[in-house]
Amino acid sequence: MLHWGMDSIIRIPLQIFHENIGGGILPIEMDRNSKDQGTTTIGNKRPGFLCWTNNNELEEKFNKFDHMYFGNIQFMICYAAAGTRLRFFAIDGSPNTNPPSRLVSLSNQLDVNNRRDRVSILCIVVNIARIIRTVNNTIPEMIIPLGKRLKTEKSMITILSDSVEKRVSVEYLPFAGNLDGRINFLSGMYEYAKGHPGLVQVKEGPSVSRQGIYKVVLETRGHVCQLSNEDEARAMSQNVLTGLNWLHKGGYVHRDIRLPNILFIPGDADCKYVLIDFEHANVDGLVTSERLKDWDNKTLTEHNEYTTQSDLYQFGKMLRDLDMVNSEAGRKFLDGLRDKSINIQNVLHHEWFR
CATH class of the missing domain: 1.10.510.10 (Transferase(Phosphotransferase) domain 1)
Known part of the structure:
Protein backbone atom coordinates (compact mmCIF):
# COMPACT_ATOMS: atom_id res chain seq x y z
CA MET A 1 0.00 0.00 0.00
CA LEU A 2 1.17 3.50 -0.81
CA HIS A 3 1.37 4.76 2.79
CA TRP A 4 2.08 1.43 4.49
CA GLY A 5 5.11 2.74 6.38
CA MET A 6 3.22 5.74 7.69
CA ASP A 7 0.21 3.61 8.52
CA SER A 8 2.45 1.30 10.54
CA ILE A 9 4.09 3.99 12.62
CA ILE A 10 0.61 5.24 13.56
CA ARG A 11 -1.32 1.99 13.59
CA ILE A 12 1.04 -0.26 15.55
CA PRO A 13 1.36 1.98 18.66
CA LEU A 14 -2.42 2.48 18.74
CA GLN A 15 -2.94 -1.26 18.42
CA ILE A 16 -0.52 -1.88 21.29
CA PHE A 17 -2.38 0.64 23.46
CA HIS A 18 -5.69 -0.95 22.49
CA GLU A 19 -4.52 -4.45 23.40
CA ASN A 20 -2.88 -3.49 26.68
CA ILE A 21 -5.26 -0.84 28.00
CA GLY A 22 -8.40 -2.64 26.87
CA GLY A 23 -10.88 -2.05 24.07
CA GLY A 24 -13.47 -0.59 26.41
CA ILE A 25 -11.12 2.23 27.41
CA LEU A 26 -9.49 2.75 24.02
CA PRO A 27 -12.15 1.68 21.47
CA ILE A 28 -10.47 1.60 18.07
CA GLU A 29 -10.84 -0.56 15.00
CA MET A 30 -8.32 -0.70 12.17
CA ASP A 31 -9.52 -0.47 8.60
CA ARG A 32 -8.21 0.79 5.28
CA ASN A 33 -9.79 1.28 1.90
CA SER A 34 -7.19 -0.63 -0.10
CA LYS A 35 -8.93 0.24 -3.38
CA ASP A 36 -8.66 4.00 -2.83
CA GLN A 37 -7.12 5.60 -5.91
CA GLY A 38 -8.44 9.08 -5.30
CA THR A 39 -11.92 9.28 -6.78
CA THR A 40 -13.11 5.98 -5.28
CA THR A 41 -12.97 7.27 -1.74
CA ILE A 42 -14.69 10.54 -2.56
CA GLY A 43 -17.43 8.66 -4.36
CA ASN A 44 -18.51 6.48 -1.48
CA LYS A 45 -17.23 8.73 1.33
CA ARG A 46 -15.13 5.93 2.80
CA PRO A 47 -11.97 7.20 4.51
CA GLY A 48 -8.57 5.88 3.54
CA PHE A 49 -7.42 4.77 7.00
CA LEU A 50 -7.96 4.95 10.72
CA CYS A 51 -7.30 8.62 11.45
CA TRP A 52 -7.88 9.24 8.02
CA THR A 53 -6.02 10.46 4.98
CA ASN A 54 -5.06 12.49 1.91
CA ASN A 55 -4.89 16.25 2.21
CA ASN A 56 -6.87 17.17 -0.90
CA GLU A 57 -9.74 14.87 0.06
CA LEU A 58 -10.02 15.43 3.81
CA GLU A 59 -12.77 18.02 3.72
CA GLU A 60 -14.61 16.31 0.86
CA LYS A 61 -14.73 13.01 2.74
CA PHE A 62 -16.15 14.65 5.85
CA ASN A 63 -18.01 17.68 4.56
CA LYS A 64 -20.44 17.13 7.39
CA PHE A 65 -20.57 14.84 10.40
CA ASP A 66 -23.77 12.85 10.23
CA HIS A 67 -24.86 12.10 13.79
CA MET A 68 -26.54 8.97 12.45
CA TYR A 69 -23.10 7.41 12.12
CA PHE A 70 -20.68 9.67 14.01
CA GLY A 71 -22.68 10.20 17.20
CA ASN A 72 -21.84 13.41 19.06
CA ILE A 73 -18.27 13.64 17.77
CA GLN A 74 -17.28 17.25 17.01
CA PHE A 75 -13.96 16.62 15.26
CA MET A 76 -12.03 14.02 13.30
CA ILE A 77 -8.27 13.50 13.68
CA CYS A 78 -6.54 12.68 10.41
CA TYR A 79 -3.29 12.95 8.54
CA ALA A 80 -2.31 13.92 5.01
CA ALA A 81 0.57 12.10 3.35
CA ALA A 82 2.70 12.66 0.26
CA GLY A 83 5.71 10.44 -0.26
CA THR A 84 7.61 10.31 3.04
CA ARG A 85 6.03 13.50 4.34
CA LEU A 86 2.92 13.79 6.46
CA ARG A 87 1.04 16.27 8.57
CA PHE A 88 -1.67 15.81 11.19
CA PHE A 89 -4.94 17.70 11.08
CA ALA A 90 -8.27 17.90 12.85
CA ILE A 91 -11.46 18.39 10.86
CA ASP A 92 -13.81 20.61 12.84
CA GLY A 93 -17.25 19.04 12.58
CA SER A 94 -19.16 21.51 14.74
CA PRO A 95 -22.24 22.82 12.88
CA ASN A 96 -21.29 26.52 13.02
CA THR A 97 -17.82 26.13 11.53
CA ASN A 98 -17.18 27.93 8.24
CA PRO A 99 -15.58 25.78 5.50
CA PRO A 100 -12.30 27.78 5.34
CA SER A 101 -11.56 27.04 9.00
CA ARG A 102 -12.68 23.41 9.05
CA LEU A 103 -9.18 21.99 8.58
CA VAL A 104 -7.05 22.71 11.67
CA SER A 105 -3.35 21.88 11.59
CA LEU A 106 -2.13 19.81 14.56
CA SER A 107 1.52 19.50 13.56
CA ASN A 108 4.21 20.81 11.28
CA GLN A 109 5.11 18.89 8.16
CA LEU A 110 7.01 15.77 9.23
CA ASP A 111 9.27 13.39 7.31
CA VAL A 112 9.40 9.72 8.30
CA ASN A 113 12.98 9.53 7.02
CA ASN A 114 14.01 12.01 9.71
CA ARG A 115 14.73 10.37 13.08
CA ARG A 116 13.56 13.36 15.11
CA ASP A 117 10.35 13.57 13.09
CA ARG A 118 9.67 9.88 13.71
CA VAL A 119 9.88 10.55 17.44
CA SER A 120 7.49 13.48 16.99
CA ILE A 121 5.06 11.22 15.14
CA LEU A 122 5.12 8.70 17.99
CA CYS A 123 4.47 11.49 20.51
CA ILE A 124 1.51 12.66 18.45
CA VAL A 125 0.15 9.11 18.29
CA VAL A 126 0.36 8.87 22.08
CA ASN A 127 -1.62 12.09 22.33
CA ILE A 128 -4.18 10.73 19.85
CA ALA A 129 -4.63 7.70 22.12
CA ARG A 130 -5.15 10.05 25.07
CA ILE A 131 -7.77 11.99 23.10
CA ILE A 132 -9.61 8.80 22.12
CA ARG A 133 -9.66 7.74 25.75
CA THR A 134 -11.00 11.16 26.79
CA VAL A 135 -13.87 11.18 24.26
CA ASN A 136 -14.64 7.48 24.74
CA ASN A 137 -18.14 8.17 26.09
CA THR A 138 -19.16 10.10 22.95
CA ILE A 139 -17.97 7.48 20.47
CA PRO A 140 -20.90 5.44 19.05
CA GLU A 141 -20.96 1.82 20.18
CA MET A 142 -21.89 0.60 16.72
CA ILE A 143 -19.37 0.98 13.91
CA ILE A 144 -20.96 1.74 10.53
CA PRO A 145 -18.54 0.94 7.68
CA LEU A 146 -19.59 3.60 5.17
CA GLY A 147 -19.02 2.57 1.57
CA LYS A 148 -17.96 -0.97 2.43
Whole structure:
Protein backbone atom coordinates (compact mmCIF):
# COMPACT_ATOMS: atom_id res chain seq x y z
CA MET A 1 0.00 0.00 0.00
CA LEU A 2 1.17 3.50 -0.81
CA HIS A 3 1.37 4.76 2.79
CA TRP A 4 2.08 1.43 4.49
CA GLY A 5 5.11 2.74 6.38
CA MET A 6 3.22 5.74 7.69
CA ASP A 7 0.21 3.61 8.52
CA SER A 8 2.45 1.30 10.54
CA ILE A 9 4.09 3.99 12.62
CA ILE A 10 0.61 5.24 13.56
CA ARG A 11 -1.32 1.99 13.59
CA ILE A 12 1.04 -0.26 15.55
CA PRO A 13 1.36 1.98 18.66
CA LEU A 14 -2.42 2.48 18.74
CA GLN A 15 -2.94 -1.26 18.42
CA ILE A 16 -0.52 -1.88 21.29
CA PHE A 17 -2.38 0.64 23.46
CA HIS A 18 -5.69 -0.95 22.49
CA GLU A 19 -4.52 -4.45 23.40
CA ASN A 20 -2.88 -3.49 26.68
CA ILE A 21 -5.26 -0.84 28.00
CA GLY A 22 -8.40 -2.64 26.87
CA GLY A 23 -10.88 -2.05 24.07
CA GLY A 24 -13.47 -0.59 26.41
CA ILE A 25 -11.12 2.23 27.41
CA LEU A 26 -9.49 2.75 24.02
CA PRO A 27 -12.15 1.68 21.47
CA ILE A 28 -10.47 1.60 18.07
CA GLU A 29 -10.84 -0.56 15.00
CA MET A 30 -8.32 -0.70 12.17
CA ASP A 31 -9.52 -0.47 8.60
CA ARG A 32 -8.21 0.79 5.28
CA ASN A 33 -9.79 1.28 1.90
CA SER A 34 -7.19 -0.63 -0.10
CA LYS A 35 -8.93 0.24 -3.38
CA ASP A 36 -8.66 4.00 -2.83
CA GLN A 37 -7.12 5.60 -5.91
CA GLY A 38 -8.44 9.08 -5.30
CA THR A 39 -11.92 9.28 -6.78
CA THR A 40 -13.11 5.98 -5.28
CA THR A 41 -12.97 7.27 -1.74
CA ILE A 42 -14.69 10.54 -2.56
CA GLY A 43 -17.43 8.66 -4.36
CA ASN A 44 -18.51 6.48 -1.48
CA LYS A 45 -17.23 8.73 1.33
CA ARG A 46 -15.13 5.93 2.80
CA PRO A 47 -11.97 7.20 4.51
CA GLY A 48 -8.57 5.88 3.54
CA PHE A 49 -7.42 4.77 7.00
CA LEU A 50 -7.96 4.95 10.72
CA CYS A 51 -7.30 8.62 11.45
CA TRP A 52 -7.88 9.24 8.02
CA THR A 53 -6.02 10.46 4.98
CA ASN A 54 -5.06 12.49 1.91
CA ASN A 55 -4.89 16.25 2.21
CA ASN A 56 -6.87 17.17 -0.90
CA GLU A 57 -9.74 14.87 0.06
CA LEU A 58 -10.02 15.43 3.81
CA GLU A 59 -12.77 18.02 3.72
CA GLU A 60 -14.61 16.31 0.86
CA LYS A 61 -14.73 13.01 2.74
CA PHE A 62 -16.15 14.65 5.85
CA ASN A 63 -18.01 17.68 4.56
CA LYS A 64 -20.44 17.13 7.39
CA PHE A 65 -20.57 14.84 10.40
CA ASP A 66 -23.77 12.85 10.23
CA HIS A 67 -24.86 12.10 13.79
CA MET A 68 -26.54 8.97 12.45
CA TYR A 69 -23.10 7.41 12.12
CA PHE A 70 -20.68 9.67 14.01
CA GLY A 71 -22.68 10.20 17.20
CA ASN A 72 -21.84 13.41 19.06
CA ILE A 73 -18.27 13.64 17.77
CA GLN A 74 -17.28 17.25 17.01
CA PHE A 75 -13.96 16.62 15.26
CA MET A 76 -12.03 14.02 13.30
CA ILE A 77 -8.27 13.50 13.68
CA CYS A 78 -6.54 12.68 10.41
CA TYR A 79 -3.29 12.95 8.54
CA ALA A 80 -2.31 13.92 5.01
CA ALA A 81 0.57 12.10 3.35
CA ALA A 82 2.70 12.66 0.26
CA GLY A 83 5.71 10.44 -0.26
CA THR A 84 7.61 10.31 3.04
CA ARG A 85 6.03 13.50 4.34
CA LEU A 86 2.92 13.79 6.46
CA ARG A 87 1.04 16.27 8.57
CA PHE A 88 -1.67 15.81 11.19
CA PHE A 89 -4.94 17.70 11.08
CA ALA A 90 -8.27 17.90 12.85
CA ILE A 91 -11.46 18.39 10.86
CA ASP A 92 -13.81 20.61 12.84
CA GLY A 93 -17.25 19.04 12.58
CA SER A 94 -19.16 21.51 14.74
CA PRO A 95 -22.24 22.82 12.88
CA ASN A 96 -21.29 26.52 13.02
CA THR A 97 -17.82 26.13 11.53
CA ASN A 98 -17.18 27.93 8.24
CA PRO A 99 -15.58 25.78 5.50
CA PRO A 100 -12.30 27.78 5.34
CA SER A 101 -11.56 27.04 9.00
CA ARG A 102 -12.68 23.41 9.05
CA LEU A 103 -9.18 21.99 8.58
CA VAL A 104 -7.05 22.71 11.67
CA SER A 105 -3.35 21.88 11.59
CA LEU A 106 -2.13 19.81 14.56
CA SER A 107 1.52 19.50 13.56
CA ASN A 108 4.21 20.81 11.28
CA GLN A 109 5.11 18.89 8.16
CA LEU A 110 7.01 15.77 9.23
CA ASP A 111 9.27 13.39 7.31
CA VAL A 112 9.40 9.72 8.30
CA ASN A 113 12.98 9.53 7.02
CA ASN A 114 14.01 12.01 9.71
CA ARG A 115 14.73 10.37 13.08
CA ARG A 116 13.56 13.36 15.11
CA ASP A 117 10.35 13.57 13.09
CA ARG A 118 9.67 9.88 13.71
CA VAL A 119 9.88 10.55 17.44
CA SER A 120 7.49 13.48 16.99
CA ILE A 121 5.06 11.22 15.14
CA LEU A 122 5.12 8.70 17.99
CA CYS A 123 4.47 11.49 20.51
CA ILE A 124 1.51 12.66 18.45
CA VAL A 125 0.15 9.11 18.29
CA VAL A 126 0.36 8.87 22.08
CA ASN A 127 -1.62 12.09 22.33
CA ILE A 128 -4.18 10.73 19.85
CA ALA A 129 -4.63 7.70 22.12
CA ARG A 130 -5.15 10.05 25.07
CA ILE A 131 -7.77 11.99 23.10
CA ILE A 132 -9.61 8.80 22.12
CA ARG A 133 -9.66 7.74 25.75
CA THR A 134 -11.00 11.16 26.79
CA VAL A 135 -13.87 11.18 24.26
CA ASN A 136 -14.64 7.48 24.74
CA ASN A 137 -18.14 8.17 26.09
CA THR A 138 -19.16 10.10 22.95
CA ILE A 139 -17.97 7.48 20.47
CA PRO A 140 -20.90 5.44 19.05
CA GLU A 141 -20.96 1.82 20.18
CA MET A 142 -21.89 0.60 16.72
CA ILE A 143 -19.37 0.98 13.91
CA ILE A 144 -20.96 1.74 10.53
CA PRO A 145 -18.54 0.94 7.68
CA LEU A 146 -19.59 3.60 5.17
CA GLY A 147 -19.02 2.57 1.57
CA LYS A 148 -17.96 -0.97 2.43
CA ARG A 149 -20.03 -3.82 1.04
CA LEU A 150 -21.34 -6.05 3.81
CA LYS A 151 -22.16 -9.59 2.83
CA THR A 152 -25.10 -11.26 4.51
CA GLU A 153 -26.32 -14.80 3.92
CA LYS A 154 -27.91 -14.05 0.54
CA SER A 155 -27.44 -10.33 -0.10
CA MET A 156 -24.89 -7.53 -0.24
CA ILE A 157 -25.53 -4.30 1.69
CA THR A 158 -23.63 -1.05 1.10
CA ILE A 159 -24.23 1.80 3.55
CA LEU A 160 -23.57 5.19 1.97
CA SER A 161 -23.70 8.69 3.42
CA ASP A 162 -27.23 9.34 2.14
CA SER A 163 -28.67 5.92 1.30
CA VAL A 164 -28.39 2.15 1.65
CA GLU A 165 -27.93 -0.08 -1.37
CA LYS A 166 -29.12 -3.68 -1.32
CA ARG A 167 -28.12 -6.25 -3.94
CA VAL A 168 -29.36 -9.82 -4.24
CA SER A 169 -28.67 -12.41 -6.90
CA VAL A 170 -31.99 -13.21 -8.58
CA GLU A 171 -31.48 -16.88 -7.74
CA TYR A 172 -32.04 -15.88 -4.10
CA LEU A 173 -34.86 -13.42 -4.75
CA PRO A 174 -38.14 -14.91 -3.44
CA PHE A 175 -40.97 -15.49 -5.94
CA ALA A 176 -38.69 -14.67 -8.89
CA GLY A 177 -40.08 -17.35 -11.20
CA ASN A 178 -41.75 -14.54 -13.12
CA LEU A 179 -38.96 -11.99 -12.69
CA ASP A 180 -40.66 -9.07 -14.43
CA GLY A 181 -43.82 -9.65 -12.43
CA ARG A 182 -41.85 -9.85 -9.19
CA ILE A 183 -39.99 -6.60 -9.86
CA ASN A 184 -43.27 -4.87 -10.69
CA PHE A 185 -44.80 -6.17 -7.46
CA LEU A 186 -41.89 -4.99 -5.30
CA SER A 187 -41.78 -1.64 -7.10
CA GLY A 188 -45.46 -1.16 -6.36
CA MET A 189 -45.05 -2.13 -2.71
CA TYR A 190 -42.10 0.21 -2.12
CA GLU A 191 -44.04 2.97 -3.88
CA TYR A 192 -47.11 2.27 -1.75
CA ALA A 193 -44.98 2.63 1.41
CA LYS A 194 -43.69 6.08 0.44
CA GLY A 195 -44.40 8.78 2.99
CA HIS A 196 -45.88 6.44 5.59
CA PRO A 197 -44.38 6.13 9.09
CA GLY A 198 -43.04 2.83 10.28
CA LEU A 199 -41.99 1.70 6.80
CA VAL A 200 -38.72 1.81 4.89
CA GLN A 201 -38.52 4.54 2.26
CA VAL A 202 -37.13 3.84 -1.19
CA LYS A 203 -34.80 6.17 -3.09
CA GLU A 204 -34.37 4.16 -6.28
CA GLY A 205 -36.90 1.44 -7.00
CA PRO A 206 -36.06 -2.23 -7.64
CA SER A 207 -34.25 -3.21 -10.83
CA VAL A 208 -32.30 -6.16 -12.21
CA SER A 209 -28.97 -5.88 -14.01
CA ARG A 210 -27.88 -7.90 -17.03
CA GLN A 211 -25.75 -9.94 -14.65
CA GLY A 212 -28.88 -11.05 -12.82
CA ILE A 213 -28.42 -8.88 -9.73
CA TYR A 214 -31.49 -7.40 -8.06
CA LYS A 215 -30.85 -3.91 -6.67
CA VAL A 216 -32.83 -1.44 -4.60
CA VAL A 217 -31.54 1.82 -3.08
CA LEU A 218 -33.18 2.87 0.16
CA GLU A 219 -33.43 6.35 1.60
CA THR A 220 -33.99 5.04 5.12
CA ARG A 221 -30.83 4.73 7.19
CA GLY A 222 -30.61 3.57 10.76
CA HIS A 223 -29.12 1.24 13.31
CA VAL A 224 -29.83 -2.35 14.23
CA CYS A 225 -32.82 -2.44 16.56
CA GLN A 226 -31.65 -3.13 20.11
CA LEU A 227 -34.29 -2.93 22.83
CA SER A 228 -33.58 -2.89 26.55
CA ASN A 229 -36.96 -2.58 28.29
CA GLU A 230 -40.73 -2.81 27.85
CA ASP A 231 -41.17 0.90 27.12
CA GLU A 232 -38.81 0.62 24.16
CA ALA A 233 -40.57 -2.56 23.02
CA ARG A 234 -43.90 -0.72 23.19
CA ALA A 235 -42.59 2.24 21.17
CA MET A 236 -41.14 -0.11 18.56
CA SER A 237 -44.40 -2.06 18.38
CA GLN A 238 -46.51 1.05 17.88
CA ASN A 239 -44.26 2.36 15.11
CA VAL A 240 -43.91 -0.93 13.25
CA LEU A 241 -47.56 -1.90 13.59
CA THR A 242 -48.54 1.52 12.23
CA GLY A 243 -46.50 0.74 9.13
CA LEU A 244 -47.74 -2.84 8.95
CA ASN A 245 -51.33 -1.63 9.20
CA TRP A 246 -50.79 0.53 6.11
CA LEU A 247 -49.31 -2.39 4.16
CA HIS A 248 -52.25 -4.59 5.11
CA LYS A 249 -54.71 -1.96 3.92
CA GLY A 250 -53.04 -2.18 0.53
CA GLY A 251 -53.38 -5.96 0.43
CA TYR A 252 -49.69 -6.62 1.17
CA VAL A 253 -48.21 -8.94 3.80
CA HIS A 254 -44.58 -8.70 4.89
CA ARG A 255 -44.03 -12.40 5.69
CA ASP A 256 -40.61 -11.91 7.34
CA ILE A 257 -41.30 -10.16 10.65
CA ARG A 258 -38.05 -10.40 12.60
CA LEU A 259 -36.00 -8.01 14.74
CA PRO A 260 -33.20 -7.83 12.11
CA ASN A 261 -35.82 -6.40 9.73
CA ILE A 262 -36.55 -3.48 12.04
CA LEU A 263 -34.32 -0.40 12.11
CA PHE A 264 -33.87 2.16 14.85
CA ILE A 265 -33.76 5.72 13.48
CA PRO A 266 -31.95 7.99 15.97
CA GLY A 267 -33.10 11.59 16.09
CA ASP A 268 -36.57 10.91 14.69
CA ALA A 269 -38.98 11.97 17.42
CA ASP A 270 -42.13 10.88 15.57
CA CYS A 271 -41.16 7.42 14.36
CA LYS A 272 -37.99 5.85 15.73
CA TYR A 273 -38.53 2.36 14.32
CA VAL A 274 -39.25 1.20 10.78
CA LEU A 275 -39.95 -2.13 9.10
CA ILE A 276 -37.56 -2.91 6.25
CA ASP A 277 -36.84 -5.71 3.76
CA PHE A 278 -39.90 -6.23 1.55
CA GLU A 279 -38.26 -8.89 -0.60
CA HIS A 280 -40.18 -11.79 1.01
CA ALA A 281 -43.50 -9.95 0.82
CA ASN A 282 -46.53 -10.98 -1.19
CA VAL A 283 -50.29 -10.53 -1.34
CA ASP A 284 -52.62 -11.30 1.54
CA GLY A 285 -53.94 -14.86 1.55
CA LEU A 286 -51.28 -16.46 -0.64
CA VAL A 287 -51.17 -20.26 -0.34
CA THR A 288 -47.59 -21.31 0.33
CA SER A 289 -45.84 -24.65 0.55
CA GLU A 290 -42.47 -23.36 1.77
CA ARG A 291 -42.01 -21.91 5.23
CA LEU A 292 -39.49 -19.38 6.46
CA LYS A 293 -37.32 -20.50 9.35
CA ASP A 294 -39.10 -18.37 11.98
CA TRP A 295 -42.57 -19.67 11.18
CA ASP A 296 -44.25 -22.35 13.25
CA ASN A 297 -47.36 -24.52 12.91
CA LYS A 298 -49.67 -21.63 13.85
CA THR A 299 -48.29 -19.09 11.39
CA LEU A 300 -50.41 -20.17 8.42
CA THR A 301 -54.13 -20.82 8.26
CA GLU A 302 -55.47 -24.36 8.10
CA HIS A 303 -55.45 -23.97 4.31
CA ASN A 304 -51.74 -22.98 4.31
CA GLU A 305 -52.49 -19.34 3.58
CA TYR A 306 -50.28 -16.53 4.83
CA THR A 307 -52.57 -13.66 5.81
CA THR A 308 -52.43 -10.33 7.61
CA GLN A 309 -53.19 -12.31 10.76
CA SER A 310 -50.03 -14.33 10.10
CA ASP A 311 -47.98 -11.12 10.14
CA LEU A 312 -49.47 -10.17 13.51
CA TYR A 313 -48.86 -13.66 14.87
CA GLN A 314 -45.21 -13.50 13.81
CA PHE A 315 -44.88 -10.04 15.33
CA GLY A 316 -46.21 -11.36 18.64
CA LYS A 317 -43.83 -14.29 18.49
CA MET A 318 -40.92 -11.90 17.99
CA LEU A 319 -42.04 -9.83 20.99
CA ARG A 320 -42.34 -12.91 23.20
CA ASP A 321 -38.84 -13.99 22.26
CA LEU A 322 -37.52 -10.63 23.49
CA ASP A 323 -38.76 -11.58 26.99
CA MET A 324 -39.18 -8.00 28.17
CA VAL A 325 -42.95 -7.45 28.01
CA ASN A 326 -44.02 -8.18 31.58
CA SER A 327 -46.84 -5.75 32.41
CA GLU A 328 -50.38 -7.11 32.69
CA ALA A 329 -51.52 -5.15 29.63
CA GLY A 330 -48.45 -6.28 27.73
CA ARG A 331 -49.05 -9.94 28.51
CA LYS A 332 -52.67 -9.61 27.37
CA PHE A 333 -51.41 -8.07 24.16
CA LEU A 334 -49.05 -10.98 23.54
CA ASP A 335 -51.79 -13.49 24.34
CA GLY A 336 -54.13 -11.78 21.88
CA LEU A 337 -51.54 -11.94 19.12
CA ARG A 338 -50.83 -15.59 19.86
CA ASP A 339 -54.47 -16.73 19.87
CA LYS A 340 -55.21 -14.37 16.94
CA SER A 341 -58.01 -12.56 18.74
CA ILE A 342 -56.26 -9.27 17.97
CA ASN A 343 -56.56 -8.27 14.34
CA ILE A 344 -55.31 -5.46 12.17
CA GLN A 345 -58.44 -3.38 12.84
CA ASN A 346 -57.97 -3.25 16.62
CA VAL A 347 -54.28 -3.93 17.23
CA LEU A 348 -53.30 -0.28 17.68
CA HIS A 349 -56.24 0.36 20.02
CA HIS A 350 -55.09 -2.16 22.60
CA GLU A 351 -54.75 -0.95 26.19
CA TRP A 352 -51.00 -1.67 26.11
CA PHE A 353 -50.57 1.42 23.91
CA ARG A 354 -52.59 3.75 26.14
